[in-house]
Amino acid sequence: MRIIFIEDEHALRENTTKALEENGYSVDAVDNGEDGLFHTLEYPSDLVIVDLGLPKLDGIQLIRKARAEGINTPILILTARDRWQEKVEGLDAGADDYLTKPFHTEELLARCNALIRRSVGQDTPEISAGPITINTRTQQVRVNGKALDLTAYEYKVIEYLLLNPEKVISKTELTEHIYDQDFELDSNVIEVFVGRLRKKIDPDGTLKPIQTLRGRGYRLALEVS
Structure with missing residues (x-):
């Protein structure tokens, strides 16, 4: 999952980016509102984290402009402001949640996970598709109750496939959402990952969980519950 993180405080931006990456997220981190808005409008992402007190363009304006341009990606506000009116203003501008500084990394991760899940209609961290079950909080995958080593x-x-069931997902889209923006988009590495997944999830070839649509991409072939 890919996050755009907009925060002007250098140490917080660096430390939080590191924590997010260590927990499996790809992060595009920027330090001002103008660049943050550009990234939000131009680059696909699964979540945008926005500080309110940004230079060049403050967080409230950024959120309003992004929503006015049709961006429906979940937005999480980070704010050092403790006045309830400013939190309400951020939510009214189009944010989905807020977190007050200072915060615990574990709470930030939990909120990120919940916002991304809910944006695709999943209420709990555990998602199942046939015999496959993933836990988006612990990042564990099981098939028929047996844990896989991925x-x-x-x-x-x-x-990403389980969070986007029935959708045809191109190699480019997968690459954009699991790698940083400067990764070579025409790489065949996605084919390698999908091939390995098929062997680990379905070693005898009876389940066929990932469908390939030639020239279009991949689609989960199982119903998600």
Whole structure:
């Protein structure tokens, strides 16, 4: 999952970006509102985290402009402001949630996970598709109750497929959502990950959980519950 993180405080931006990346997110971090709005409008993402007190363009204006342009990506406000009126203003501008500084990393991660899940209609961290079950909080994958040993990127691929059931997902879209923006988009590495996933999830070839649509991409072939 890919996050755009807009925060002007250098230490907080660096430390939070590191924590998010260590927990499996790809992060585009920027330090001002103008660049933040550009990234929000131009680059696909699964969540935008916005500080309110930004230079060049404050967080409230950024959120309003993004929503006016039709961006429906979940937005989480980070704010050092403790006045309830400013929190309400942020939510009224189009944000989905807020977190007051200072915050615990565990709470930020939990809110990120919940916002991304809810944006695709999933209320709990545990998502199932046939015999496959993933937990988006612990990043564990099980098939018929047996835990699988997946690499970080293999997990990202199966998670994205389960969070977007019935949707045909191109290699480009998968790459944009699991890698940083400067990754080579025409790489065939996605094919390698999908091939490995099929072998680990469906070693005898009877389940066929991931469908390939030639020239279009991949689609989860199982019903999600």
